[in-house]
Structure formats: C-alpha cells, structure tokens
Amino acid sequence: MLCRAGGLDRRDVLAGLTGVAAGGLNLAAESSGTDVCLRGDKIMDLHLSCHPSGSSPCPSPPSSPFSIVNFTPPTGPVRVRQPAHLADAGLVDKYKLALARMRALPDSDPRSFASQAAIHQAYCDGHYQYQVPIRPVPGGGMPPMPLQPPSAFDVHFSWIFAPWHRMYIYFYERILGSLVGDDAFALPYWNWDAPSGMALPEMFKDPASPLYDANRDPTHVDAYVVLDYIKGGDPVPFDPVAVQQHRYNQVVKDNLATLYNQMIRQGRGARCFLGERFCTSLEVNQASGTAGTLESKAHTGVHIWLGDASKCTTGYDGAQHCDNDMGFLGTAGRDPAFYSHHANVDRMWHIWADQLGGHRGFEDPEWLDTSFVFYDETPRPVRVRVRDVLDVAALGYRYEEREPLQWLDCRPTSRRAPKDTTTGTGGAARARMPAPVFPLRLRVGRNVVVPCVRRPTRNGKKGELQVLVFDAVEFDPCRDAKFDVVINVAPEVAGGVTPQWVEYAGSFVNIQRGGAKPGETIVVMVQLPVEDVFDDIGVVGDVDAVNVVLVPRTEGITILRPPTIVSQKC
Numbered sequence: 158m159l160c161r162a163g164g165l166d167r168r169d170v171l172a173g174l175t176g177v178a179a180g181g182l183n184l185a186a187e188s189s190g191t192d193v194c195l196r197g198d199k200i201m202d203l204h205l206s207c208h209p210s211g212s213s214p215c216p217s218p219p220s221s222p223f224s225i226v227n228f229t230p231p232t233g234p235v236r237v238r239q240p241a242h243l244a245d246a247g248l249v250d251k252y253k254l255a256l257a258r259m260r261a262l263p264d265s266d267p268r269s270f271a272s273q274a275a276i277h278q279a280y281c282d283g284h285y286q287y288q289v290p291i292r293p294v295p296g297g298g299m300p301p302m303p304l305q306p307p308s309a310f311d312v313h314f315s316w317i318f319a320p321w322h323r324m325y326i327y328f329y330e331r332i333l334g335s336l337v338g339d340d341a342f343a344l345p346y347w348n349w350d351a352p353s354g355m356a357l358p359e360m361f362k363d364p365a366s367p368l369y370d371a372n373r374d375p376t377h378v379d380a381y382v383v384l385d386y387i388k389g390g391d392p393v394p395f396d397p398v399a400v401q402q403h404r405y406n407q408v409v410k411d412n413l414a415t416l417y418n419q420m421i422r423q424g425r426g427a428r429c430f431l432g433e434r435f436c437t438s439l440e441v442n443q444a445s446g447t448a449g450t451l452e453s454k455a456h457t458g459v460h461i462w463l464g465d466a467s468k469c470t471t472g473y474d475g476a477q478h479c480d481n482d483m484g485f486l487g488t489a490g491r492d493p494a495f496y497s498h499h500a501n502v503d504r505m506w507h508i509w510a511d512q513l514g515g516h517r518g519f520e521d522p523e524w525l526d527t528s529f530v531f532y533d534e535t536p537r538p539v540r541v542r543v544r545d546v547l548d549v550a551a552l553g554y555r556y557e558e559r560e561p562l563q564w565l566d567c568r569p570t571s572r573r574a575p576k577d578t579t580t581g582t583g584g585a586a587r588a589r590m591p592a593p594v595f596p597l598r599l600r601v602g603r604n605v606v607v608p609c610v611r612r613p614t615r616n617g618k619k620g621e622l623q624v625l626v627f628d629a630v631e632f633d634p635c636r637d638a639k640f641d642v643v644i645n646v647a648p649e650v651a652g653g654v655t656p657q658w659v660e661y662a663g664s665f666v667n668i669q670r671g672g673a674k675p676g677e678t679i680v681v682m683v684q685l686p687v688e689d690v691f692d693d694i695g696v697v698g699d700v701d702a703v704n705v706v707l708v709p710r711t712e713g714i715t716i717l718r719p720p721t722i723v724s725q726k727c
C-alpha cells in the first residue's frame with residue numbers, strides 16, 4: 158500500500174500532516190462519569206507518523222521545520238460568504254475562474270485542487286497513524302498489555318472536527334482568491350438549513366463547469382436534500398415555487414426539525430455539539446472520540462445523500478469504499494460542493510457560538526492548543542491553533558444571512574404515541590416484554606424496547622442535563638450505520654418517529670471511514686441529551702423510568718451494554 162493520498166506527490170500533503178505530528182494534541186486521564194479518557198501526554202512526531210508499506214516509503218520530514226510560520230490574523234477586506242443558491246452571476250463566474258486555475262496547477266503545487274482534496278483524504282483515510290505511548294505502570298514494572306498496534310488518525314469523530322475544517326476551508330478560500338487577484342473572494346455557502354437552499358445549488362450542476370463533479374447520486378442532484386439521511390426512500394423533486402410559498406412538504410419539515418435537534422435540543426453544551434475529546438488511550442478498538450451533533454446530523458446526512466453508491470475507490474485500508482465522492486470521507490474533498498457544504502457547517506458552528514450561547518466551546522487548553530499546519534496562498538506552511546480560529550471576525554470573514562433561521566422555531570410539538578400507552582401508573586415505564594439480552598445485535602425492521610431504564614429523579618448539579626448513554630456501540634467503520642432512539646413509544650410505531658416528533662431522542666450515525674483494518678470493528682460511546690424529550694412527553698417529577706426504543710436503520714450495529722440515564726454536564 159502506498160502511503161499517499163489520491164495519486165498526489167507525497168510531499169504535497171506533508172505540511173498538513175507534519176503539523177499534526179508536531180502539534181499539541183494530547184492524550185487525555187480523567188475518569189469521572191462518562192469521561193474515561195486518560196489525560197496527559199502530547200502526541201509528538203514519535204506518536205503520529207506515516208507508516209510505510211512494501212516498497213513505498215513515507216515522505217521525509219520537511220527540509221526545515223523552521224519554514225513553518227505561526228498563524229497571524231489576516232488583514233485586508235472582510236470576505237462575505239453568501240448563500241450559494243442566491244449567489245449572483247459575478248460571484249459564480251469568479252468562483253469558476255478561480256477553481257479552473259486551481260485545477261490547472263500541477264498536482265505537486267500545494268495550492269492545486271488535487272492537493273487540497275488530498276489533504277482531506279490524508280487526514281481521514283488512515284494515511285497517518287499514531288502510536289499510543291507506553292505508560293509506566295503504577296508501582297513500576299512492565300505495562301500489562303503489549304504495545305497496541307498503531308491507530309489511524311482522523312480529524313472526524315471528535316472535538317477536532319469543527320476547528321480543523323474551519324482551518325481547511327479558510328486556506329482553500331484564500332488560495333482561490335489569490336488565484337483571481339481578489340482578496341475579498343469568499344466561498345459561497347450551501348444554505349441547506351433554509352428551505353430554499355435544500356437542494357444542491359445550481360452552480361455545481363453544469364457539467365461544463367469546474368464546479369461540477371461527476372461522482373454524485375444522479376437521482377439526488379435535483380431533489381430535496383434529506384438532512385437525517387441514511388439510505389433509501391424515494392427522492393422528492395425540489396420545488397422552488399412551493400418553497401417560496403412556504404408550502405412545505407414532510408421533507409422540509411423533517412429537515413427543519415433535524416436542525417432544531419442538532420442545534421438546540423441535542424446540541425446543548427460543547428461536548429454534545431462539538432464532540433468529545435480526542436483520545437488515544439482507550440482500549441484497542443475503542444474510537445478516539447465521539448462526534449457532536451454538528452458533525453453527526455445534517456453534516457453527515459448531506460455527505461451520504463450526495464455520494465453515488467455505484468462509484469467506489471479502494472481506501473488506504475485496502476477495502477472498497479463506495480458512495481464517492483461525498484459519501485466517503487477519503488474522496489469527499491474531490492467534489493467542489495464539499496467546500497460550500499463545509500462553509501455551512503462552519504456557519505452552523507458560528508451561529509451556535511454566537512447566538513445560541515455556545516461561546517468559545519471548550520476552555521480546555523488541550524483543545525485550544527491543538528494545532529495543524531496548512532499551506533497558505535503564498536504558498537507557505539502556517540501553523541494554526543484551535544484558539545486562533547474561534548472567532549470568524551478575527552479570521553476576516555462573515556456570513557451574510559439572507560433569510561430568517563426557520564429551524565430556530567421548530568421545537569417538536571406532536572406526539573406520536575398517545576400518552577400512557579406504554580407507561581404505567583404515574584407515567585412510570587412498565588415492562589410489557591422481556592428485556593433484550595446484551596450484547597444486542599440490531600436488525601433492520603426489528604425495533605427493540607429496552608424497558609424501564611431508570612432515570613435520576615432528583616435534580617443534578619447546576620448545569621447538568623439528563624443524558625441517555627450507550628457506553629459501547631460497536632460497528633463496522635467501513636459501513637454507514639444508523640439507529641434512532643425514541644422514548645415511550647410502542648415498537649410497532651417507533652419507525653415512524655422522525656425528528657418532528659417529541660418522542661424522538663436522537664440517533665447514532667456513522668459515515669463510512671477509512672483507515673480500518675479489514676474486518677475490524679470499533680466501539681464508541683453515544684450520548685443523547687433527553688431532558689427536553691422528557692419535559693415534552695411528561696416524564697417529570699418522580700417518574701423514575703422510561704422505555705427506550707431502538708430503531709435500527711442499518712445492519713451491522715451491536716450494542717454491547719444496556720443504556721443508562723445519568724445527569725451530567727454536556
């Protein structure tokens with residue numbers, strides 16, 4: 158196997174990768190509640206390195222580490238990112254010209270489109286790996302376990318997701334601007350959270366345009382995007398007239414409800430919204446983190462929705478990955494729509510921080526001092542820390558808002574189940590069927606009730622929320638995976654409980670990832686804040702248990718242990 162990304166000269170992605178190696182990523186040791194990650198060691202070059210294979214050596218380190226400069230905030234005009242579906246012809250032409258020039262650069266140029274796409278691939282397709290350091294055993298002596306095999310490093314599925322992608326498109330945007338001599342050039346954002354933007358923006362559809370990508374699901378390019386998407390279901394043709402007249406169909410309503418869930422109902426607190434700490438010290442097959450709702454909901458839905466199931470490539474892991482380009486993270490950066498999609502993900506983060514009380518996210522230096530290296534437009538490698546990118550104004554851009562945020566008002570109000578059909582006296586859950594046996598292998602079409610899951614009836618500490626925790630969900634990282642969770646609904650009707658209904662408590666979603674060893678499964682923790690759900694369905698006061706209903710949407714997921722409900726900070 159080659160230690161490279163996407164047919165690109167290996168040196169070209171090196172700056173980006175070396176950056177991680179030398180950055181302040183930590184291993185974390187804190188063990189309280191659901192936080193089981195060890196804290197302490199920094200990942201240094203030693204721990205994160207490219208693994209050679211066969212006759213293909215890894216790239217050598219940069220000729221001089223001193224060529225990397227530290228990030229300084231930009232000067233120059235503010236870049237105004239506009240909704241892609243409302244972009245005027247001038248902006249579209251400029252973006253086309255810029256991207257044509259970017260595509261025309263030799264692949265070896267770090268500013269080329271091939272290089273840009275390869276950065277994303279390298280960071281999520283297992284090209285770079287980290288070695289968990291050997292820890293001294295308390296009392297001295299050898300570690301109890303043999304050294305673990307190296308793990309693939311990935312910028313997804315943890316609190317690294319949001320800042321890394323902000324940095325990535327920041328430089329992509331600046332490079333494009335410099336290629337057309339416009340230092341105010343701004344990436345258009347794919348405004349999929351507004352009903353009028355819930356389809357692939359026109360600018361990406363012309364096969365003659367550099368903004369086009371042939372690897373997209375042909376049945377989806379003119380349909381409503383489904384933000385809670387996994388697979389299947391008939392595409393609904395996009396109807397701009399109906400949208401203008403606010404004649405919203407179920408797809409739009411579900412999308413708005415999905416966004417309400419992502420941003421508010423389940424996006425409470427940095428851990429839930431931005432994801433859990435990046436952690437390298439867990440058991441062998443445990444994942445390095447858990448995605449927040451910013452990543453796991455609309456973001457993942459759009460990726461899987463746009464990729465073409467029939468287009469496949471071989472990942473660095475040697476396995477076939479389909480749903481190219483957008484539906485496999487290894488190829489996603491090859492579709493120009495990716496960058497506008499991520500501009501909107503970035504905007505969602507900005508709205509959460511600025512308007513929804515999220516503020517800076519974490520105050521943990523482990524996060525704030527994590528750094529990555531990207532080539533800028535000159536091109537010169539620049540080291541950026543997470544703390545450098547928490548304020549978009551300081552990064553010299555802003556988002557133009559053209560429509561009200563309709564999802565803000567989409568708190569679900571409809572009940573799917575009549576009150577008390579599945580609950581007994583006083584609303585407490587009553588077991589109507591034997592409890593399932595764990596480990597529990599999920600099967601599509603077989604909804605499972607976990608009866609009488611106890612909940613804390615006394616208020617937790619200030620700032621704590623009731624959270625439904627699945628501490629070990631095992632799945633195949635090379636496949637898309639999803640199950641939904643609903644509360645106090647009969648299993649026969651649970652499948653119809655989408656984000657529009659009050660009993661919907663959230664989902665676990667995986668987008669296929671590269672870098673796994675064939676046949677390997679991984680285990681993640683899934684946490685769903687259920688405080689609002691309980692309020693809405695009347696699980697309050699001394700109601701001390703609920704029925705948790707699992708609705709499998711794909712095969713291949715095993716839940717190792719029963720869920721619990723705890724009070725904790727999100």
Ligand code: C2O
Pocket residue numbers: 277281313322456460486489499
């Ligand atoms: Cu790096 Cu949307 O993925």
